[in-house]
Amino acid sequence: MLRISATKTVAILMALFFGMYLAVPNLLSVGQREAVSQAAPGWIPGFLVPDQAVVLGLDLQGGSHVLLQVDTNELARNEATQIRDQVRNLLRETRTPLEGGIRISNRTVELRIPDDAARERLMPRLRDLSEPITDAVFGQPGSATLVVEEQADGLIRLRVTDAGLEERINRALAQSIEVLRRRIDALGTTEPNIQRQGADRILVQVPGLQDPERLKALLGETAQLEFRFLANPGDTDTVRMPLQEAGGEPVEVENRVIVGGEDLIDAQPSFDQQTNQPIVTFRFNVSGAQRFGEATTRNVGRQLAIVLDEEVISAPRVQSPITGGAGQITGNFTVQEVNDLAVLLRSGALPATLTIVEERTVGPGLGADSIYAGTMAAIVGAALVVAFIIAAYGFFGVMATVALSVNMILLFGLLSALGATLTLPGIAGIVLTLGMAVDSNVLIYERVREEERIGRSAIQALDTGFARALGTILDANITTLIAAGILFFLGTGPVRGFAVTLSLGIVTTVFTAFTLTRLMIATWFRVMRPKQLAMN
Amino acid sequence: MWLVRYVPVETRYRFMWYRRWTFPLSALLSVLAVAAFLHFGMNTGIDFRGGTVMEMQAREGNADIAQIRVEANQLGFGNVEVQEFGTPRDVAVRVQLQEGGEEAQQEVVSTLRSIFEADYDIRRVEVVGPRVSAELVQSGTLGVVMAIFGVLVYLWFRFEWHFAIGAVIATLHDLVLAIGFFAITQIEFNMTSIAALLTILGYSLNDTVVVYDRIRETMRKYKKVSVYEVLDIAVNATLSRTILTSTTTLLALLALALLGGEIIKGFAYAMIFGLVIGTYSSIFVAAPILIYLGVRASSAVGSAAQSEPDAAQPAE
Numbered sequence: 023m024l025r026i027s028a029t030k031t032v033a034i035l036m037a038l039f040f041g042m043y044l045a046v047p048n049l050l051s052v053g054q055r056e057a058v059s060q061a062a063p064g065w066i067p068g069f070l071v072p073d074q075a076v077v078l079g080l081d082l083q084g085g086s087h088v089l090l091q092v093d094t095n096e097l098a099r100n101e102a103t104q105i106r107d108q109v110r111n112l113l114r115e116t117r118t119p120l121e122g123g124i125r126i127s128n129r130t131v132e133l134r135i136p137d138d139a140a141r142e143r144l145m146p147r148l149r150d151l152s153e154p155i156t157d158a159v160f161g162q163p164g165s166a167t168l169v170v171e172e173q174a175d176g177l178i179r180l181r182v183t184d185a186g187l188e189e190r191i192n193r194a195l196a197q198s199i200e201v202l203r204r205r206i207d208a209l210g211t212t213e214p215n216i217q218r219q220g221a222d223r224i225l226v227q228v229p230g231l232q233d234p235e236r237l238k239a240l241l242g243e244t245a246q247l248e249f250r251f252l253a254n255p256g257d258t259d260t261v262r263m264p265l266q267e268a269g270g271e272p273v274e275v276e277n278r279v280i281v282g283g284e285d286l287i288d289a290q291p292s293f294d295q296q297t298n299q300p301i302v303t304f305r306f307n308v309s310g311a312q313r314f315g316e317a318t319t320r321n322v323g324r325q326l327a328i329v330l331d332e333e334v335i336s337a338p339r340v341q342s343p344i345t346g347g348a349g350q351i352t353g354n355f356t357v358q359e360v361n362d363l364a365v366l367l368r369s370g371a372l373p374a375t376l377t378i379v380e381e382r383t384v385g386p387g388l389g390a391d392s393i394y395a396g397t398m399a400a401i402v403g404a405a406l407v408v409a410f411i412i413a414a415y416g417f418f419g420v421m422a423t424v425a426l427s428v429n430m431i432l433l434f435g436l437l438s439a440l441g442a443t444l445t446l447p448g449i450a451g452i453v454l455t456l457g458m459a460v461d462s463n464v465l466i467y468e469r470v471r472e473e474e475r476i477g478r479s480a481i482q483a484l485d486t487g488f489a490r491a492l493g494t495i496l497d498a499n500i501t502t503l504i505a506a507g508i509l510f511f512l513g514t515g516p517v518r519g520f521a522v523t524l525s526l527g528i529v530t531t532v533f534t535a536f537t538l539t540r541l542m543i544a545t546w547f548r549v550m551r552p553k554q555l556a557m558n
Numbered sequence: 559m560w561l562v563r564y565v566p567v568e569t570r571y572r573f574m575w576y577r578r579w580t581f582p583l584s585a586l587l588s589v590l591a592v593a594a595f596l597h598f599g600m601n602t603g604i605d606f607r608g609g610t611v612m613e614m615q616a617r618e619g620n621a622d623i624a625q626i627r628v629e630a631n632q633l634g635f636g637n638v639e640v641q642e643f644g645t646p647r648d649v650a651v652r653v654q655l656q657e658g659g660e661e662a663q664q665e666v667v668s669t670l671r672s673i674f675e676a677d678y679d680i681r682r683v684e685v686v687g688p689r690v691s692a693e694l695v696q697s698g699t700l701g702v703v704m705a706i707f708g709v710l711v712y713l714w715f716r717f718e719w720h721f722a723i724g725a726v727i728a729t730l731h732d733l734v735l736a737i738g739f740f741a742i743t744q745i746e747f748n749m750t751s752i753a754a755l756l757t758i759l760g761y762s763l764n765d766t767v768v769v770y771d772r773i774r775e776t777m778r779k780y781k782k783v784s785v786y787e788v789l790d791i792a793v794n795a796t797l798s799r800t801i802l803t804s805t806t807t808l809l810a811l812l813a814l815a816l817l818g819g820e821i822i823k824g825f826a827y828a829m830i831f832g833l834v835i836g837t838y839s840s841i842f843v844a845a846p847i848l849i850y851l852g853v854r855a856s857s858a859v860g861s862a863a864q865s866e867p868d869a870a871q872p873a874e
Contacts, residue, residue: 081821089690091660234683235668242664377660381667381685388613388681395819403813407806413562414802447750450814450822454757454829457810458764461803465768468799475568490775497716498767502760504708509756512701514694517753524757 026544034537038428041530044435047075069439076437079445081516082393084386085229086237090376092194092222094187095128097374101182101190102126105168108151109133109180118144121176129182136176145172148180155185191222194373199224204369205240224376234383236362244331244375245366247283249314251276252325252337263327265334266353273334275327280317285310289367291360294352300360302351304367311347319343328353330363396449403453404430411460415467418555421546422463425539429459432530437523445519455527461498462535466491470555480555484547488540495535499528564805565798573793574786577846584731584843591738598741603748604684606698608655608691610666613643614678620646621678629673635666644820649678660687698752702733705756709763717770720851725766728844732762732835739831745824754825758832761807765800765840772796773845777853785849793845804837 026034047055050072059073080087106126113120113133118141121134135141152168167186171179182190195218206214206228215227231237253260253274261277264270289304306314318326318340325337328351336353355363408426412419433452437444470487478486503525510521604611615621623640626649630638635653643650651670656662663685671680686694706726713722736758740747773792780788811833815826 091689235671238664378664378685379660379687380690381664381683383683385679385681387615387679392819392821395817396822399814399816399818399822402817403810406809406813410806410809414564416561446819446822447753447825450818450825453810453814453818454807457807458761458803460806461764461799464799464802464806468796468802472795494768494771497771498764500712501709501763501767502757504712505705505756505760505763508701508705508708509753512697512704513749513753517749520750520753 026541031541034541038432038538041432041435042428043072044439045431046072047438048434050075074438074441076434077441077443078389078393079443079448079516079519080227080229080382080389081384081446082389082396082444083229084231084384084389085227086231086234087380087382088226088228088238088241088378089219089380090224090226090241091379092191092198092224093375093377094191094222097190097194098129098182098187100374101187102129102131105131105151105180105182109148112144112147112151116140116144116147129187131180132177134175134177138176141172141176141178145170145178148178151180152186155189195222195224197373198376201370201372202226202241205365206237208365208369209237209240223379230386231383234381236358238378238381240362240365241376242378243366244372245283245369246331246371247286247367248329249280249282250278250327250329251280251317251321252327254324263329263332263334265337267334267336273327273337275329275334281306281310281314283367283371285313286367289364291357291364292350294350299352300355300357301353302355302360302364302367304349304351306347306349308347311345314347314349315343315345319345392446392449396446396453400449400453400456403456407456407460411463415463418463418467421539421542422460422467424542425463425534426456426459428538429527429530429534430456432534433523433527436526436530440526442522442526443519444523445516447516448519448523451520451523451527454524455531458502459527459531459534462491462495462531463539465495465498466535466539474555480552481547483555484543488543492536495532499532503528565801569794569797570790571794571797572790573841574789574846574849576842577849580842581846584839587738588731588734591734591741594738594741598744600737600740600747601744603746603751604652604655604686604691605748606691606695608663608686608688610651610653610663610670611682611684612651612653612667612670612674612680613682614649614651614674614680616647616649617677617679621649623649626651626674630670633669633673635669648681648820655688655691660689663687694749698749701752702755702759705759706730706733709759713763713767716767717774718853720848720853721770721774724844724847724851725763725770727847728766728839729759729762731839731843732758732832735835736828736832739828743827745828750825751828754828754832757829758836761833762836762839765804765836766844768799769793769796769840769845773848773853785853789845789848793841797841800837800841804833807833 047058050058055073055075059071062071062073103126106124109124109131112118118135119137121136123133125132135144148170152166152170155165155167165183165185167183167189169181169183171181173179199216199218202216202224203214206216206226209228209231211228211231213229215225217225219225226237226241228237253276257274257276259277260274262272263275265273285306287305287307289302292301292303293299294301305311322340322342325339327334327337329335335351338352351363404426408419408423411422415422430452433455436442466488469491470483473483473487474480506521506525506528510518510525513521621642623642627638627640630640630651630653635656637654639650639652641650641652642648653666653670656666667683667685671683674680706729709729710722710726713725717725733755736755739745740751745751769792772795773789776788776792776795780791783791808830811826811830815823815830818826
């Protein structure tokens with residue numbers, strides 16, 4: 023146990039130095055790390071460049087963690103509505119006679135075509151509406167978005183399949199993430215993290231935010247903008263919506279949409295030149311401009327309805343044809359609201375409503391306090407442990423302290439290299455590791471003491487003591503590692519941070535015990551050749 | 559060199575004899591813990607119950623808790639809990655889960671913010687909706703169950719079944735007492751507490767495994783000696799290690815509890831309790847229970863033949 027070959031010694035030292043090298047970036051400032059990153063020649067592999075420090079969790083640097091859930095029922099309904107519209111176009115195109123209307127419910131569209139010949143002609147066209155699902159991994163042959171079934175009495179039912187709905191959700195999530203990214207980027211914060219979580223959720227993490235309410239306002243809006251006309255008396259194809267200008271009083275609005283938000287190419291906050299009111303100015307793309315121009319030319323004198331998320335923001339009267347493709351949205355806006363609306367319009371609409379199901383926000387002040395408190399606890403904890411262990415083992419206690427220090431540096435090296443996030447419970451995990459890490463030294467020393475007591479020579483005592491203790495160290499730590507591992511997979515956010523530091527702490531502890539502690543004692547023994555270990 | 563001996567050099571405590579006292583004690587404590595759990599219940603935090611917590615700090619002077627309580631309780635959000643949080647300047651406001659799904663919870667936050675933001679710095683906001691809290695309950699429970707199961711499987715591979723059962727009994731003992739601790743102290747029970755429970759479990763097992771390792775070794779060495787004596791020898795041999803390690807861990811945890819800040823305090827206290835219980839149980843529960851599980855020297859058969867400790871391995 024105590025004779026370690028030269029090659030092994032070199033390997034151990036190299037591993038230790040590499041681990042410590044990984045921890046170096048934590049001593050540098052952000053600017054210095056960037057400089058290192060840029061100065062590194064290209065032929066050095068990325069992980070060798072010391073530019074990665076421990077990432078602080080939102081609970082330490084301050085920021086917002088918001089978990090959003092997409093409304094899958096709404097998506098199913100949207101999908102069915104879209105299919106209904108396609109079917110309606112198809113019927114119009116083929117002049118197929120229909121009995122009754124087209125009924126739509128949650129995920130199905132039903133229509134009745136009593137005429138056999140007409141139905142036979144239409145069926146293949148309906149089947150064409152279904153799209154094959156091209157999922158490279160799970161796609162079974164034949165899986166498609168739609169099932170088209172013929173029932174008795176000429177009833178045709180189109181049903182969105184589970185796979186079809188799932189694809190729709192996937193698409194909606196991907197699209198939502200894009201939209202959210204554009205919206206959050208407009209807030210000008212650094213490094214937001216937006217990622218999908220589970221089947222139907224999106225996790226948004228924005229560090230160092232001053233105004234979390236504004237973030238949530240930007241996340242929650244669907245921002246579906248539509249230009250319509252207020253209905254003329256007697257129109258039937260209309261819908262009732264609240265008019266914001268008039269304090270939410272309901273007005274009748276045409277169902278027909280002239281131009282939607284998808285045709286906008288720009289939106290900017292501005293001020294009305296006459297009234298000095300905050301407004302949003304916008305521009306349409308070519309096709310949008312053309313449609314808007316035609317509609318306003320034919321309807322001079324009527325009132326437009328500028329609809330945002332099922333609410334009429336304002337209803338300006340068309341004074342003259344608007345053909346330039348530019349316009350403005352007026353309303354009872356504050357400057358902040360105008361800024362946000364412009365951002366929302368530029369970023370595009372969300373494909374479905376997102377609901378906030380969890381929020382955790384920490385202000386920067388509290389984060390800084392937590393770092394301070396955690397650091398103090400770690401320093402004081404370390405000092406107590408070191409004092410205790412040196413009092414117990416003297417010189418061997420000093421060796422344990424060296425091992426403990428290297429252990430901590432290695433832990434930070436690993437945390438940095440893995441890009442792990444350090445949270446407040448994570449700091450607790452480090453402090454706990456501080457206390458538990460000396461266990462490996464205690465196990466070894468107590469065993470050596472015992473062996474010496476029963477009359478073994480110094481070398482024998484060290485040798486057997488080490489051999490016996492290492493097995494126990496491994497055994498004992500695996501149980502804690504199991505618990506920490508399970509915590510890692512089940513925990514979220516801060517708790518996961520605890521699992522990370524605890525398990526990495528165990529790994530570095532075992533590693534240090536097997537390598538550094540052994541090497542130090544072996545070297546000391548070779549140099550000093552003591553007859554007695556002075557442990558008893 | 560002058561060294562402190564925290565534990566006498568060679569102890570010969572009759573731990574197996576103490577079980578006459580410690581087993582009834584453990585049984586009594588466990589019953590008390592269960593009774594406390596049934597009677598007081600847990601002070602479950604918003605992770606598991608859903609709802610809103612807001613921590614705020616007075617911008618000037620101390621927080622006016624009475625005033626906040628009056629204002630917050632007028633909002634129609636049900637009973638709003640207002641407590642000092644760490645210092646007289648800091649307050650924690652807890653609002654229960656609101657009827658009306660996910661959006662209703664967000665309403666609470668914006669209302670509270672708008673009322674208190676002028677006089678208070680909003681330092682932390684946590685909102686957990688009904689769906690997420692239900693999931694967290696699920697994953698928390700699953701975590702504890704899986705951890706016990708995983709450890710059982712590991713111990714079963716590593717030791718003979720007597721030891722695995724003994725370790726699990728000792729661990730369950732610790733978990734029951736820890737839950738009783740949460741019930742009696744009414745320290746908030748949240749996802750971090752699950753982390754504390756799992757760590758207690760890991761730590762207690764760590765201790766137990768060290769003692770069991772030694773028991774097994776001692777059995778191989780003294781095949782003719784009675785089980786009682788073997789257990790006593792092994793526990794005495796590991797006693798100084800058990801106490802030293804528990805003490806260093808305790809020192810680190812005390813630093814955490816006293817200096818680590820308000821958020822981590824409950825976590826640290828739960829761990830300290832678990833540490834004490836875990837140490838106690840590995841000596842006074844895990845080891846003596848082996849007697850009842852029918853451990854004999856032959857239980858350590860595995861490698862009894864080749865492992866004569868005095869013929870220890872020569873240096874490599």
